[in-house]
Amino acid sequence: MKSELKAALKSKDIQIRDPFVLPLKEEGKYYLFGSTDKNIWGPGTGFDAYVSEDLESWEGPHPVFRPPVDFFANENFWAPEVYAYGGRYYMFATFRRNDNRRLGTSVLAAACPLGPFAPLSAGPVTPEAWSSLDGSLFVDEAGDPWMVFCHEWQQIGDGEVCAVRLAPDLSRAAGEPVTLFRASEAPWTTPFVSPRYPDTVNYVTDGPYLFRGEGDGLYMLWASFIDNTYALGVARSESGGILGPWAHQPDALYRDDGGHGMVFRLFDGRLTLAIHAPNRTPEERPLFLALAENGGTITVGERLDDSAE
Secondary structure (H helix, E strand, O other), X not given: OOOOOOOOEEHHHOOOEEEEEEEEOOOOEEEEEEEOOOOOOOEOOOEEEEEEOOOOEEEEEEEXXXXXXXXXXXXXXXXXXXXXXXXXXXXXXXXXXXXOOOEEEEEEEEOOOOOOOEEOOXXXXXXXXOOEXXXXXXXXXXXXXXXXXXXXXXXXXXXXXXXXXXXXXXXXXXOOOEEEXXXXXXXXXXXXXXXXXXXXXXXXXXXXXXXXXXXXXEEEEEEEEEOOEEEEEEEEEOOXXXXXXXXXXXXOOEOOOXXXXXXXXXXXXXXXXXXXXXXXXXXXXXXXXXXXXXXXXXXEEEEOOOOOO
């Protein structure tokens, strides 16, 4: 059957940060979301998405979110993640609030993966007094939803990865956040030297994402820096649950100026890593890599797309 997609783009043609892939097997399509403003460090336009059948040829961009007139944020629209949950599609995305200038993750919803997405939560679901980012949905073994997110290093110095229970409809937090670990606890991270904070020792946490391995193992990807170069690490829950404790692999999973990763399965079941690389605007592109799990350790393998060209 002839594809209905008009494949016009290759991965190397798509400027995107924080790539997130939603595979819909019943459609035979991969939906790619991410931070798509040309300059994500300034005023926010919204989020676009791309669609592919093979991770090589992409159709788009499709505008999936544009802020309403009374939206609570005007800049720094970051890291949208889209999940199929309870018969609808939910987007977790980070925005900088207009009122207190802090970052926070909000939840938006839509009837289909290409939106349009509309705000579900009343502003961010992360704590109002915190600068928080990169919220990610995780559903535990009891079927209860959680959000895993970062408490930003610019506010606390040593960035944290935290988790909070969500209400069943995902619209709000249903408890107090719990700190899972701090960036400095991982053996592979080094202090991030920032011109804005020259007198403090800073460790970055960025982009946490939880996934199951082939067995019952629960893993977490998260990004930080090695000698001021963006890198990606992985930790494993020793309890098999979200609250850990979390044991870090001693070496970074990827350290060649790329990160903010997530994991999805190809339609044939293989684990696949999505990251952006390099970590420089406007050069960032999506990169897809094979993943393997061996004895509780995650390793990265070959590229699966055209991004090396």
